[in-house]
Amino acid sequence: MVKAGVFSVLKVIIYVFGVDTLATETSTDWLLAVAGFTIIAASIVALRADNLKRRLAYSTVSQLSYVVLAAALLTPYSLAAAALHIAAHALGKITLFFAAGAIYTAAHKTRVSELDGIGRRMPWTMAAFTIGALSMIGLPPAAGFVSKWYLLSGAMAAGQWAIVIVLLASTLLTAGYFMPIVYRAFFGVPLADGHEHGDAHGEAPLPMVAALAVTAAGTLALFFFPDVPLALARQMLGG
Numbered sequence: 001m002v003k004a005g006v007f008s009v010l011k012v013i014i015y016v017f018g019v020d021t022l023a024t025e026t027s028t029d030w031l032l033a034v035a036g037f038t039i040i041a042a043s044i045v046a047l048r049a050d051n052l053k054r055r056l057a058y059s060t061v062s063q064l065s066y067v068v069l070a071a072a073l074l075t076p077y078s079l080a081a082a083a084l085h086i087a088a089h090a091l092g093k094i095t096l097f098f099a100a101g102a103i104y105t106a107a108h109k110t111r112v113s114e115l116d117g118i119g120r121r122m123p124w125t126m127a128a129f130t131i132g133a134l135s136m137i138g139l140p141p142a143a144g145f146v147s148k149w150y151l152l153s154g155a156m157a158a159g160q161w162a163i164v165i166v167l168l169a170s171t172l173l174t175a176g177y178f179m180p181i182v183y184r185a186f187f188g189v190p191l192a193d194g195h196e197h198g199d200a201h202g203e204a205p206l207p208m209v210a211a212l213a214v215t216a217a218g219t220l221a222l223f224f225f226p227d228v229p230l231a232l233a234r235q236m237l238g239g
Contacts (some may be wrong), residue, residue, distance in 0.1 A: 002060055003086055006067035010082050013071045014236065019079065028072040035069035036166040038062065043173035050111050052100050055177055056093070059136060062170065063089050069163065070151045078154025081147050083233040084226070088143035091219040092135030098212035099129035102204035112181055116188025122203050126185045128216035133178035135219050138171055143222035 013022065022028060042062035049055040063085070070082035102125045103109050107118060119126035135142035138149075148167070155163040203209050222229065 002064060003090060006064045006071075006082075007086060009068055010071045010079075010086075013074075014079065019074050023074050028074060031072040032069060032160070032163060035065045035072060036163060038065040039069065039166060039170045040173070043170050043177070047173055047177040049177075050113050052103070052110055052112055052115075052181075053097070055112065056096050056100060059096075059174070059177070060089075060093055062174070063093065063136060066148070066151060069166075070154065073151075073154050073158050073160060073163070075154040075158050077150050077157055079236075080230065080233040081150035081154055083236055084150060084229055085144070085147035087229050088135055088147045088219070088222060091215050091222060092132045092142065092144055095128050095132035095212055095215040095219060096136070098208065098215060099125050099132065102208045102212060105208060106202065106204040112184070115181060115184045117185070117190040119182075119185030124203055124209050124213060126182070128212045129185070130182050131216040131219050133182060136178060137174045141220055141223045143219050143226075146223055146226050 013019065039062050042058045042065065046055045046058035046062065049058060067082045067085050067089075070078040070085065073079075103115070103118065103122065106122060106125075109115060109118065131142055134140075135144035138144045138147075148171075152164065152167055155161075155167065
C-alpha cells in the first residue's frame with residue numbers, strides 16, 4: 001500500500017507528462033527540494049524514536065522519498081533507480097517489519113532500548129534484520145545498494161551536487177538509526193541475562209522465521225541478480 005503513492009508519481013512523470021517535456025518546459029526543483037527535506041527530516045525523527053515500529057515507519061517515509069527524488073531528477077539513471085528502489089525497499093522493509101513482529105511474538109519487546117542481547121537468542125531473526133538494515137542504508141550485499149548507486153549516478157550526471165550531499169547525509173543518518181539496533185542485538189548484555197519475565201528464550205514460530213528468511217534472501221538475491229528488475233526499468237524508459 002505505501003508503494004502506491006510513489007509508484008503513481010513515477011508513472012505520472014514518465015507516461016502522463018513525459019520526461020522530455022518536464023526536462024525542457026518546466027522545473028522539478030521544487031519537488032527535489034520537498035523530497036530532499038522529507039528524506040532528512042524523517043531520518044531525524046527515526047533516529048530519535050525508541051519504539052521499533054515507529055523507527056521503521058519513519059524510515060519508510062524517508063526511503064520512499066528517495067523514489068520521488070529519483071523520479072524528479074529526470075535522468076535515465078535516476079528513473080531506473082526509482083523503479084529499482086521500489087523493489088529493493090519492498091523486500092528490505094518487509095523483512096524489518098517481519099523481524100519486529102517476530103521479536104514481539106517471542107519476546108514481547110517493542111523498544112530499541114530493550115533489545116540488548118536478543119540476537120543471541122533470536123539469531124535467524126536478527127540476521128534477517130541486519131540484511132534489511134544494510135539494504136536501507138545502501139550497503140552491499142543488499143538490494144538497496146544497487147538502487148542507491150543508480151540514484152547517486154543520476155544525481156552526479158545531472159550536476160545536482162546538493163542532492164549528492166542529501167544522499168550522503170541520509171545514508172549516515174540511516175546507519176545511525178539502524179546499526180545501534182544490530183549492535184545492541186548481538187553485543188549488548190541483557191540486564192537480567194534473559195531470565196526476566198517476557199524475555200525471548202528462542203525464535204518466534206517457524207512460519208514467521210521462514211517468512212522473514214525468504215524476504216531477506218530476496219533482498220540478497222536482488223543485489224546479486226539485478227538483471228530482471230533492471231530490464232523492466234529499461235523497458236519502462238523505452239530503452
